[in-house]
Amino acid sequence: MLNNNYRLYQSELDMDLGLKGKNVLVTGATGGIGLVTVRKFIEEGAFVIAHYHHNTAEAERLQHEYSLSILTLGADLSDEIQVQEMFTTISQKVGKIDILVCNAGIWPKTDETVAQMSFKRWKRTQAVNLDSVFLCCRAFFHQLQTQIRESANIILIGSTAAIFGEAGHLDYSASKAALTYGFTKTLKNEIVKYARLGRVNTICPGWVKTPMSEDALADTKGVKKVLQTIPMRKIAQAEDIALSILSLASDVLSGHISGEILTVAGGMEGRILFSPTEIDLDAAF
Numbered sequence: 001m002l003n004n005n006y007r008l009y010q011s012e013l014d015m016d017l018g019l020k021g022k023n024v025l026v027t028g029a030t031g032g033i034g035l036v037t038v039r040k041f042i043e044e045g046a047f048v049i050a051h052y053h054h055n056t057a058e059a060e061r062l063q064h065e066y067s068l069s070i071l072t073l074g075a076d077l078s079d080e081i082q083v084q085e086m087f088t089t090i091s092q093k094v095g096k097i098d099i100l101v102c103n104a105g106i107w108p109k110t111d112e113t114v115a116q117m118s119f120k121r122w123k124r125t126q127a128v129n130l131d132s133v134f135l136c137c138r139a140f141f142h143q144l145q146t147q148i149r150e151s152a153n154i155i156l157i158g159s160t161a162a163i164f165g166e167a168g169h170l171d172y173s174a175s176k177a178a179l180t181y182g183f184t185k186t187l188k189n190e191i192v193k194y195a196r197l198g199r200v201n202t203i204c205p206g207w208v209k210t211p212m213s214e215d216a217l218a219d220t221k222g223v224k225k226v227l228q229t230i231p232m233r234k235i236a237q238a239e240d241i242a243l244s245i246l247s248l249a250s251d252v253l254s255g256h257i258s259g260e261i262l263t264v265a266g267g268m269e270g271r272i273l274f275s276p277t278e279i280d281l282d283a284a285f
């Protein structure tokens, strides 16, 4: 059974990533990838605004554990008013945001072809995965307009579904493709109007072991099928994605990288590479 406490490593990074004192907003901070990302940023000396949706208990735990390095804020990010209120609270309590990590998202559990998909499901997925990112980026840009500075950074979390598509999940694939391509390639040109060295990049994870993928990864037949498309024949841990987020967030490591799509998927390329007998599930996790 997965929970949010798996493999929360202490930072083993020896170099200064230049994240000390940075204010970082992580959305979906109590989810699998979000939680590890929050911990990594705090280990690097950043102050984290940890957004959560329903998981109040985990948010309270984080607030208690990191008290002076964190502010937890709840909001449904598909709701314009709630996003506006969240950013107003951040302005009042923290001041400016340096780094925005748009990580919150949903992946509807059932496979539905386009012929089967209800308009309701389509709209809900776009609202949570896409509208929320529009609203957060817009609010961040409003802040940048009034607080012109040298650097600012947005990291979006897309998916390999944006790149290869995902039969049964057109809603998810389309929402992530919009972020990965439309948002990244447009906002990298807009952010520099307010932050000369501002950067926008997207990370596209493949399969990651988190609560979102828990049910799908419990299906060993399905996992084997997925592993057949991945040269490294393993599933990512949340930490793999969190460390890539930190790397792109760091001006020291990635100061000249903007408008890029970083796929973190063990080399996945969307076609079958191995026969089922070449897959060893014990070596996969």
Ligand code: NAD
Pocket (backbone or CB within 6 Å): 027, 028, 029, 030, 031, 032, 033, 034, 052, 053, 054, 055, 075, 076, 077, 078, 103, 104, 105, 106, 107, 128, 132, 157, 158, 159, 160, 204, 205, 206, 207, 208, 209, 210, 211, 212, 213
């Ligand atoms: P998760 O389900 O553990 O976390 C998702 C987070 O999004 C949760 O904290 C949840 O509360 C939040 N969220 C959902 N609806 C929301 C709403 N309406 N308003 C605000 N927040 C909301 O999943 P995860 O695997 O950690 O996913 C993080 C990101 O990574 C997502 O964008 C997901 O699409 C992406 N991703 C995950 C995988 C994977 O295999 N797990 C693969 C590719 C991409």
